Amino acid sequence: MQDTTFETLADLALKQSGQAFHPNKRYLMEARLATISRRESFATLDDLAHCLKSRPNPRFEAEVAAALTGKLTRFFGDRDLFDRIVTHVLPERLKLSKTGRLRIWCAGVSTGQEVYSLIMRLGEEVGSAITKADLEIIGTDISADCIETATVGSYGHFDVQKGLSVHRLMLGLDRNDTGDWQVKEALRQQATFKVHNLLEPADALGLFDVIICRNVLSAMAEPMQKQAADNLARQLLPGGLIFTAPGEKLSLGDGLVASRTYRGALERVSDKNKVAAA
C-alpha cells in the first residue's frame, strides 16, 4: 500500500467515523476492505484510494468508512455486564420509572450479538419486576451490512459457539439448512436495529435509561471521541448510564463523569453540578 493510499483511507475514516488509524495498522485496512475492493474490481487498495480521490462519491465514501470500522463482537462478550444490567441497573431504573418503560441502546453494535445476548439474558429472569417492564432495545451501527446481518439475526457455526452455552443456543436460535443459526423470531421481534453514525446527533433515537457502547469510542481519535461521547450523553434520561468495555481508555468531554453508584459506568453531569463546579 502506498503512503498516499494510507493517508487517503485514514483521512476518510477519521472524517466519516472518527476512527484513528496508526500507520502500522495498514494490514487491518487491507483486511477490512478486501470484500469491497474485490466487489468493485479494484486490483489493489491503491486503485480504490485513487478512485475515492478522483471521483468523489459520498455513498461509496460512507461505505468504505463503515467497512473500516472494527466488527469483532460475540455473544455475551461481557457476561458480568449483562448480569449487572439485568439484575441491578434495570430493576433500579424501573423503580424510578413512572411509565414502566425502559429503553436501552447498544451503540456500535456491529452484527447485533450484544442486543440478542441482552434479550436472551432478560428472558431468563423469572419473577423479577423486570419481566413486566415495557422494554425497548435498540442496536445501531455505522455499517449498513452489519445492521442487515443483525436484523436477520443469522450467525455462523463458529460465532454461535463462542459465548453461548448450548442451552442458550438451543433456546434462542434455530439451525437452518445452510448450517447457519438464526435467532428465533420471538427474540428478533424484541430488537430494533438502525444504521447510525455516532458522530451525528442521535435525537431521533430518543432518550435512554442505559446505553451500552463497548470498544467503539476507544477506537476514535480524541476530538471525535469527545464528540461521540457528548452525543451519547445527550440521549441519556436523568440518572441514565453509559457502559463501555472494561479497560477502555477514554478522553471524554465535560458532559460525562464516572458513576458513583455503578462501577465502570458513566453518567451525565447534571446542570446543577455544573453550576456548583463553576
Place this chain on the structure above:
Amino acid sequence: MKHCLIVDDSRVVRTVAGRIIKDLSFEVSEAGDGSEALRKCRERMPDAILLDWNMPVMNGLDFVRALRREDGGQNPVVVFCTNENDAEHIGEAMRSGANEYIMKPFDAEIVESKFAEVGLV
C-alpha cells in the same frame, strides 16, 4: 492441575484437542472409544471429558449414560465434541448427562468458551 480425558476415535482430533486443552492448563489423557474411556475412568476419574459421539465399540452417548451410573461418575464435566449438530442429537446428549456440547469443526476459542460455560476455566 485438572485432568481432562479426550475420547475420540480419530488420533488427529485427540492430538489437536489435546494441544488446545493443555494450553488451558489441563493434564490430558486419551481414549479411542467409549469402553476404553470407561476403563480409564474406573482407574482414575477425570475432572473433564471431551467426548466424541460416533466411535466403534462404545459410542459417546452410551458412554456418558454408563459413566453417570458409575461410582463418582457424576463428577466429571462432560463436553460432547461431535459432527452431530441438529437439535435432536444435542437434546439427547444433554438429557443423557452431558454438560456442554461442541459442534465440529472447532477451534481453541470454542473449546475455551465452552469450558468457561461449565466452570472448567
